[in-house]
Amino acid sequence: MSRVRVLVGTRKGAFVLNADGKRDQWDVSGPFFPGWEIYHVKGSPADPARLFASQTSGWFGQVIQRSDDGGATWAPVGNQFDYATEPGTHQWYDGTPHPWEFARVWHLEPAPGNPDTVYAGVEDAGLFRSADGGQSWAELPGLRTHKSGPDWAPGAGGMCLHTIILDPARPGRIFAAISAAGAFRSDDAGQTWQPVNRGLHSEGIPDEDAEVGHCVHRLAMHPSRPEVLYMQKHWDVMRSDDAGDSWHEVSGNLPTDFGFPIDVHAHEPDTIYVVPITSDSHHFPPEGKLRVYRSRTGGDDWEALTRGLPQEHCYVNVLRDAMAVDSLDECGVYFGTTGGQVYASADAGDTWAPIVRDLPAVLSVEVQTLS
Amino acid sequence: MIRVVLPAHLRTLARVNGEVELQVDGPATQRSVLDALEDRYPMLRGTIRDHHGGRRRAFIRFFACELDLSHEQPDAPLPHAVATGAEPYLVVGAMAGG
Numbered sequence: 121m122s123r124v125r126v127l128v129g130t131r132k133g134a135f136v137l138n139a140d141g142k143r144d145q146w147d148v149s150g151p152f153f154p155g156w157e158i159y160h161v162k163g164s165p166a167d168p169a170r171l172f173a174s175q176t177s178g179w180f181g182q183v184i185q186r187s188d189d190g191g192a193t194w195a196p197v198g199n200q201f202d203y204a205t206e207p208g209t210h211q212w213y214d215g216t217p218h219p220w221e222f223a224r225v226w227h228l229e230p231a232p233g234n235p236d237t238v239y240a241g242v243e244d245a246g247l248f249r250s251a252d253g254g255q256s257w258a259e260l261p262g263l264r265t266h267k268s269g270p271d272w273a274p275g276a277g278g279m280c281l282h283t284i285i286l287d288p289a290r291p292g293r294i295f296a297a298i299s300a301a302g303a304f305r306s307d308d309a310g311q312t313w314q315p316v317n318r319g320l321h322s323e324g325i326p327d328e329d330a331e332v333g334h335c336v337h338r339l340a341m342h343p344s345r346p347e348v349l350y351m352q353k354h355w356d357v358m359r360s361d362d363a364g365d366s367w368h369e370v371s372g373n374l375p376t377d378f379g380f381p382i383d384v385h386a387h388e389p390d391t392i393y394v395v396p397i398t399s400d401s402h403h404f405p406p407e408g409k410l411r412v413y414r415s416r417t418g419g420d421d422w423e424a425l426t427r428g429l430p431q432e433h434c435y436v437n438v439l440r441d442a443m444a445v446d447s448l449d450e451c452g453v454y455f456g457t458t459g460g461q462v463y464a465s466a467d468a469g470d471t472w473a474p475i476v477r478d479l480p481a482v483l484s485v486e487v488q489t490l491s
Numbered sequence: 492m493i494r495v496v497l498p499a500h501l502r503t504l505a506r507v508n509g510e511v512e513l514q515v516d517g518p519a520t521q522r523s524v525l526d527a528l529e530d531r532y533p534m535l536r537g538t539i540r541d542h543h544g545g546r547r548r549a550f551i552r553f554f555a556c557e558l559d560l561s562h563e564q565p566d567a568p569l570p571h572a573v574a575t576g577a578e579p580y581l582v583v584g585a586m587a588g589g
Contacts, residue, residue: 155500179550179584180500180538196504196534200542 124446125190125488126454127171128462129158132480134173136191139475143452143466146475152194153185160441160484161191162228167235168488172254174225174240182224184240184254197254201225201242204259210244211273220244220264227441229284241281245272245298247310260310263296268315268332275299275335275354276400282440283336288343295349295364300325300335303351305364316364320353338440340382342389350392350419352382352440357394359419370419375406381443385468386451390418393445393453393469395438404435412455414469428472429463436461441484448489456482493524493569494579501539501582505532510579519574521553522565539582550585 126137133151152158156175164170169190175183182201185194207220223243231237240248240257246264248257263281272279280299287293292309295316302317315331325333335354342348351358351367355378358367371377376396385391392415398406405411409432412425436459446452453469456462460479465472495511502508513527522545529536540547545565547553553560556570556578572578 177500179498179548180504181548182537183504183534199537202542 122448123490124448124452125163125168125490126444126462126464126475127161127163127191127484127486127488128456128479128482129161129173129441129484130456130460130480130482131157134158134161134175135476135479137462137475141448143446143448143464144473148476149191151480152191153183156183157224158483159224160227160486162230162486163190163488164230164235164238165232166230168490170230170235170253172228172230172238174228176224182222184225184228186254198250198256201240201246201248201257202259203246203264204261205265207244208265209270210279211271213274215273217270220246222246223278226280226282227284229286231286232288239284239286239294241284241296243278243280244274245279245281245301247281247284247294247296249310262306262311263304263313266304266313266315268301271332272298272301273333283339285339285341285349287341287346289346293346293363295339295341297336297339297351299337300354301332302334303336303339303349303364316360317367318365319360319367319369320358321356322354337380338382340384340392342384345389348389348418350382350384352379352394354378354400357382357419370415372415372420372422374413374422375411375424379438380440381438381455383443383445383453385453386445386447387449388416388451391416391468392418393443394422395443395455397437403437408432408434410434410436410457412453412469412472425465425469425472427470428465434459439483442482444485444487446487446489452487454485454487456485458482492576493519493527493573494576495524495528496579496581497535498582498584500584501535504534504538507532512576519569520566521560521563521569521580524569524580525565552583552585554581554583555579 122141128135133154135150138147159174161173171187173185209217212218227241229239236253283297285295294306304313338352340350349360357371359370410429413422436457443455453465458481
């Protein structure tokens with residue numbers, strides 16, 4: 121029987137949540153790396169027993185942990201993230217030049233074909249790759265050294281490369297997103313990059329439709345239709361039908377189009393999920409009601425999913441890497457909150473139940489579907 | 492034998508309990524002690540000082556014999572009591588919550 125393994129990164133450690141295909145009884149293990157910030161944990165599609173975790177601390181810096189047994193045991197691997205060329209400057213919050221400095225790994229993206237290959241998106245924005253299971257890391261500097269780099273600026277959380285999507289249909293095509301620079305695409309395995317932000321409009325930057333400078337919060341793609349991308353921008357939910365060459369807004373009837381995560385149903389490329397958040401000054405849901413919104417039309421028409429979610433006095437946030445879907449026949453959807461709840465739906469979002477209620481603030485949620 | 496006390500998170504990372512005892516060849520300096528520490532426990536590389544040049548991480552302090560050695564030259568001799576193992580060399584995380 122199939123089962124699922126949910127990988128949760130929190131402000132104070134990692135947790136691994138296991139269930140069978142019914143997804144109603146959960147075994148919770150952790151905290152792993154207690155007391156450390158775990159920005160992201162993700163499993164290798166090529167070897168589901170191999171997991172990578174980004175473990176960080178303001179005191180002690182970056183550690184990368186690897187498990188080869190599905191999260192039961194872990195060992196540190198390489199943590200040296202050196203920019204490949206002389207780091208230049210990007211803009212600071214006040215627009216002045218600021219030196220590029222490595223701070224932490226936000227996102228780990230294991231490659232589909234090889235369990236030893238994994239990509240890392242870091243702050244200050246850069247893309248790294250390991251070909252030896254995380255023991256050593258080399259930057260793909262073409263992104264950081266793009267001619268627009270000196271104009272990039274950090275979002276409130278830092279200038280992070282938080283989204284990496286490896287196109288399953290077109291080897292060598294990679295999408296990356298950076299707050300607050302925007303979305304970028306490479307068609308040559310990360311050697312060269314182009315901004316793909318046409319159609320985005322952002323208040324708060326001097327030129328609202330500039331080539332770069334947009335605070336993209338998250339990108340999502342369905343593997344069966346890789347030319348279609350969905351984006352939760354700081355404000356606005358966006359869609360591209362041409363691999364990022366152009367974008368149009370699909371916020372439609374959402375109560376607010378500010379938010380962080382966006383994800384796609386495992387079997388329905390037009391079914392997408394977001395969690396509307398009141399605003400960038402109120403990082404909590406509107407009206408104190410935690411609602412996932414689902415569109416079955418690839419955007420514009422949205423329905424609120426509320427069954428099992430708190431509908432009063434709820435003031436948590438859901439961060440950009442904290443939503444995931446499994447690929448069981450009835451698609452499961454998962455998300456974690458800054459209040460420490462991890463919610464699961466085993467029926468594509470119709471009903472929800474908490475797996476755990478009292479973890480530290482959740483930074484990331486990933487799920488593996490295991491046979 | 493030089494005794495080194497690590498903060499709790501680094502003891503966990505290095506999988507050690509209590510003090511670490513190190514044999515240091517040559518003069519006992521902060522650099523030679525930290526080099527020996529990282530040779531024995533490679534997972535600590537980058538967590539106390541950076542991977543290049545040995546610059547101390549901003550929230551790390553070095554104490555010994557009731558002295559703050561954080562801003563001493565890395566190649567300056569450590570106090571005799573540290574070099575002989577009478578007193579430990581303390582790697583300390585800055586006192587701050589979070």
